Amino acid sequence: MTQFNRRHFLVTGLAAGAAAAVPATAAHADPTPGPTPGPTVDPAAETARSLASRGLRTDPFTLGVASGDPDHGGFVLWTRLAQQPLAEDGLGGMPQRPFAVQWQVYADERARRVVRAGVAVAAPEWGHSVHVEVGDLSSDRDYWYRFRVGPYLSPLGRARTAPHPLSYGGALSMAFVSCAQYEHGYFTSYRRLAEDHPDLVLHLGDYQYEYTKNTYTIPGGNVRHHEGPETETLAGYRQRHAQYKTDPDLQAAHAAAPWLVVWDDHELDNNWADEVPEKPQVPQPGFLSRREAAFRAYYENMPLRRTSIPRGIDMQLYRRVRWGRMATFHMLDTRQYRDDQGCGDGYRDCPAAVDPARSITGAEQEAWLLDGFRHSRAQWDILGQQVFFAQRDNNAGPAKVTSQDAWDGYTASRHRITQGWLDAGVRNPVVLTGDVHANWAADLKLDYDDPTGPTVGSELVTTSISTGGDGADSDPAAHPFLKINPHLRFYNNQRGYVLTTIDRDRLTADFKVVPQVRTPGSGVHTRATYVIEDRVPGVQQTYLRPLDPALRALPGVTAEDTVRLETERP
Incomplete structure (x- = not known):
């Protein structure tokens, strides 16, 4: 588990306020059965569920983090939860239920200034992957980001608009x-x-x-x-x-x-x-x-x-x-x-x-x-x-x-x-x-x-x-x-x-x-x-x-x- 104060993550996320909790991804029009990947949920409503992290016994951020497809106002953030990444069934040792995953975007590399935050759902139908489309950021500058589920924090990643x-x-x-x-x-x-x-x-x-x-x-x-x-x-x-x-x-x-x-x-x-x-x-x-x-x-x-x-x-x-x-x-x-x-x-x-x-x-x-x-x-x-x-x-x-x-x-x-x-x-x-x-x-x-x-x-x-x-x-x-x-x-x-x-x-x-x-x-x-x-x-x-x-x-x-x-x- 990444050594970072999880209380700091939660407090700064909530302090960012409603303006920071912008939608992660809009609802997807998906013809395949099951939930679509990464829908946004309300952070306040999901905090207790996220902290409970029922069924997580080890760090689920074994696959790291990534960002991609930047434009002048934002980028995509990605992670995928997997407690046992090499499990033969491809499910990564994850329980067959969705997890609420908190995410934060920071203006500084020390992760002290939260500029965007929210919660996305990692659904088993999509391999417990998370795709967050972050927008309304300043152009032509670096940002940093990470995820949290329960007591576990992901590594810190760098993105750029x-x-x-x-x-x-x-x-x-x-x-x-x-x-x-x-x-x-x-x-x-x-x-x-x-x-x-x-x-x-x-x-x-x-x-x-x-x-x-x-x-x-x-x-x-x-x-x-x-x-x-x-x-x-x-x-x-x-x-x-x-x-x-x-x-x-x-x-x-x-x-x-x-x-x-x-x-x-x-x-x-x-x-x-x-x-x-x-x-x-x-x-x-x-x-x-x-x-x-x-x-x-x-x-x-x-x-x-x-x-x-x-x-x-x-x-x-x-x-x-x-x-x-x-x-x-x-x-x-x-x-x-x-x-x-x-x-x-x-x-x-x-x-x-x-x-x-x-x-x-x-x-x-x-x-x-x-x-x-x-x-x-x-x-x-x-x-x-x-x-x-x-x-x-x-x-x-x-x-x-x-x-x-x-x-x-x-x-x-x-x-x-x-x-x-x-x-x-x-x-x-x-x-x-x-x-x-x-x-x-x-x-x-x-x-x-x-x-x-x-x-x-x-x-x-x-x-x-x-x-x-x-x-x-x-x-x-x-x-x-x-x-x-x-x-x-x-x-x-x-x-x-x-x-x-x-x-x-x-x-x-x-x-x-x-x-x-x-x-x-x-x-x-x-x-x-x-x-x-x-x-x-x-x-x-x-x-x-x-x-x-x-x-x-x-x-x-x-x-x-x-x-x-x-x-x-x-």
Whole structure:
């Protein structure tokens, strides 16, 4: 249990008054049976019930806290109660009844100035998860928050509101991550990310993996193991999410900043596409039930707004989040609406890849994205999405051999999106990507068959948090893809994340890597830095050189000090 005076929590909450006890979440229109997640109840009426906490014998905040989907007036707060998080039935050792969970938002890190407070219900039908939509806060500032049920206090988390829609605000520190396979290594990169204190974190998919123990292995054997069978039921997905959420490094990253989350494939099933499982040739009559279970568990375990409550096998996950006038984040879903991969998964010379009727986003999401481009007034339009956007041809000959699981398998879809931001006059289009377990940086083209053609955008790809094991450093220019595809500028195969700084003049991306994940506690360093200048599409690497010898004689300057030189190309 967090060591904090629970009487202080209660007294300050009640002292905040009726104005502070704003609604946590409005009633949800939910077609599934049972109570909707996180409805608001009156704090005064529920205080006695909450303090009684009947059936709670141990700390239920074993899964930590999180915030997400910020706007200029607020954000979502999340927690999920679980006394025994790895229980096989997925219920977390919780009694089959709702619990009243108090929440407070503070203006200071010492949690003394309560600015919002309320009570939400954690219902068993929704895995005892809580989603609180807090509003009416000041824009462009930090807040802190926590929860209480009975005598138990949650950890303290930090959230942040976006700048006012008409303001740029200060420079935005944003990190993005992907692909955290629990069995393949420790989540050290999450811990190092938390220590960077970003304003915002984007998770671009593969938050958890569906495999049973030792199904997906790495050389030398897996570092730790999944509990339970392959996730196919609601109980299984709840248990798997809980196992990941018990990781202290992941909890630290969630508590450090608000997150924007989107899924890729492993949150459900490897390489699934719409209503098609990974292996469609094998009869799987229960796949749609599995999809419904995975979506429900995903919502229960993420800081998402009520607009993302799943409805059967459907879930609205693509959405737009505006960070003042500085940036608009278009968060995409490239799994739920895509046509099935052509010619099977993997690298193929595939005629279906150029079929103009095929889409990776679906028609409705594509129209939504293009409309967003047309109405954007942001300095930076950022696409948070899952799979490689730029062309990656692995054949030096005339045949084009590309991954059918990425945008290369849907070239007409990619062309329409790229032409859309050009037609709309988007000032700075940037695509952020995960999935491939390696760091990349790329220039984006309208026509990849013409390497001398203009660069029309930029792509930054983050490596995995742990998937694939330790990885290894290499000469970035030695990868054959960079020789075949001149628009690809950088490659690195270590684990880590990307930390960006976004201001009006440039986006700076530091590729942060850890040397290994087989044991916990590694340090982190910046493997490379790339910048994208305002109105200059394409990535430009920055370089380091030693200070001029004459400057080293200055007081406090050492031979290890460096200055950063920026050049367009090596």
